[in-house]
Amino acid sequence: xxxxxxxxxxxxxxxxxxxxxxxxVLAFLDIANDFLGHTLVIPKKHCQNILxxxxxxxxxxxxxxxxxxxxxxxxxxxxGVNILNANNKSAEQSVFHLHxxxxxxxxxxxxxxxxxxxEKEFDLKDLQTKLKL
Amino acid sequence: xxxxxxxxxxxxxxxxxxxxxxxxVLAFLDIANDFLGHTLVIPKKHCQNILxxxxxxxxxxxxxxxxxxxxxxxxxxxxGVNILNANNKSAEQSVFHLHxxxxxxxxxxxxxxxxxxxEKEFDLKDLQTKLKL
Numbered sequence: 001x002x003x004x005x006x007x008x009x010x011x012x013x014x015x016x017x018x019x020x021x022x023x024x025v026l027a028f029l030d031i032a033n034d035f036l037g038h039t040l041v042i043p044k045k046h047c048q049n050i051l052x053x054x055x056x057x058x059x060x061x062x063x064x065x066x067x068x069x070x071x072x073x074x075x076x077x078x079x080g081v082n083i084l085n086a087n088n089k090s091a092e093q094s095v096f097h098l099h100x101x102x103x104x105x106x107x108x109x110x111x112x113x114x115x116x117x118x119e120k121e122f123d124l125k126d127l128q129t130k131l132k133l
Numbered sequence: 134x135x136x137x138x139x140x141x142x143x144x145x146x147x148x149x150x151x152x153x154x155x156x157x158v159l160a161f162l163d164i165a166n167d168f169l170g171h172t173l174v175i176p177k178k179h180c181q182n183i184l185x186x187x188x189x190x191x192x193x194x195x196x197x198x199x200x201x202x203x204x205x206x207x208x209x210x211x212x213g214v215n216i217l218n219a220n221n222k223s224a225e226q227s228v229f230h231l232h233x234x235x236x237x238x239x240x241x242x243x244x245x246x247x248x249x250x251x252e253k254e255f256d257l258k259d260l261q262t263k264l265k266l
Contacts, residue, residue: 017257017258017260017261018261018265019261019264019265019266020265020266027266029257029260029261029264031257032252033252033253033254033255033257034249034250034251034252034253035248035250035253036253036255036260037260037264039264050198050199050202050214050216051199051202051203051206053199055196055199058195058196058199059192059195062191062192062195063188063191065183066183066184066186066188066191067266068266069183069184069220070184071264071266072264073184073220073221076263076264078223079221079222079223079224080219080220080221080222080223080224080226081183081220081221081224082217082218082219082220082224082225083183083216083217083218083219083220084215084216084217084218084247084248085215085216085217086213086215086216086246086247087202087206087213087214087215087216088206088212088213088214088238089212089213089240090211090212090213090238090239090240090242091212091213091214091215091236091238091246092215092238092245092246092247093213103224103248105221105223105224105225106223107222107223109223111248111250112225112248113219113224113225113248114217114219114225115168115217115236115244115245115246115248116167117167117168117244118167119165119166119167120166120167120169121166122166122169124150124162124164124166125150127150127162127169127170128150128151128152128162130209131152131162131170131172131204131205131209132151132152132153133152133153133160133200133201133204
């Protein structure tokens with residue numbers, strides 16, 4: 001898609017630090033350079049996020065996420081990985097081309113990736129009724 | 134698996150606020166009760182995390198994650214969702230049965246789900262050489 005920075009990376013119009021590529025998926029280091037080994041995994045076929053992704057693209061992306069995660073732990077000295085994804089602006093999505101973040105972890109990295117919030121008093125029974133599918 | 138709290142939920146030995154269920158997947162509200170609508174999506178077949186999950190289980194879980202995410206936005210008044218997952222203790226995984234968190238978002242929720250770190254001076258070219266698959 002025109003004016004999509006990730007589509008430009010896929011086409012080679014913008015360089016990237018490529019980690020993995022196949023026919024359907026590309027993975028590269030996040031230039032935010034904030035977490036050691038922070039990697040983005042994207043489908044080559046443009047979609048905005050998980051909400052408009054076709055099932056096959058999502059499967060191919062997740063298969064690559066799994067492959068890279070295993071590689072980081074088995075071969076690259078990491079002990080774990082977090083996988084993060086944002087859908088829509090309200091969820092802090094900034095580039096509107098589906099992407100999954102892999103943040104490799106080490107036992108001694110002292111990071112806190114998971115958001116922490118105090119327990120609330122939401123009525124879970126009531127919420128279940130409203131959200132049930 | 135014996136002594137796995139999520140396997141006990143699947144078997145009905147521990148109650149849950151169920152959101153969605155099919156042959157392969159169960160989704161329910163996180164009893165942490167920290168974020169409005171915080172939902173966990175798990176495969177019925179036990180695996181520890183993405184590292185030992187079989188491809189089919191991962192696909193089925195992600196398909197449910199997508200379905201529930203769309204439902205929350207299209208039918209339940211949310212504007213976006215974050216999807217989070219932890220693999221291994223070093224990545225802050227606490228229950229060792231594969232699970233994806235869905236955190237539904239609203240434009241005005243004032244949450245910060247994405248971890249924020251300053252830009253570092255990691256040598257991305259060197260990292261690419263070490264991590265490339």
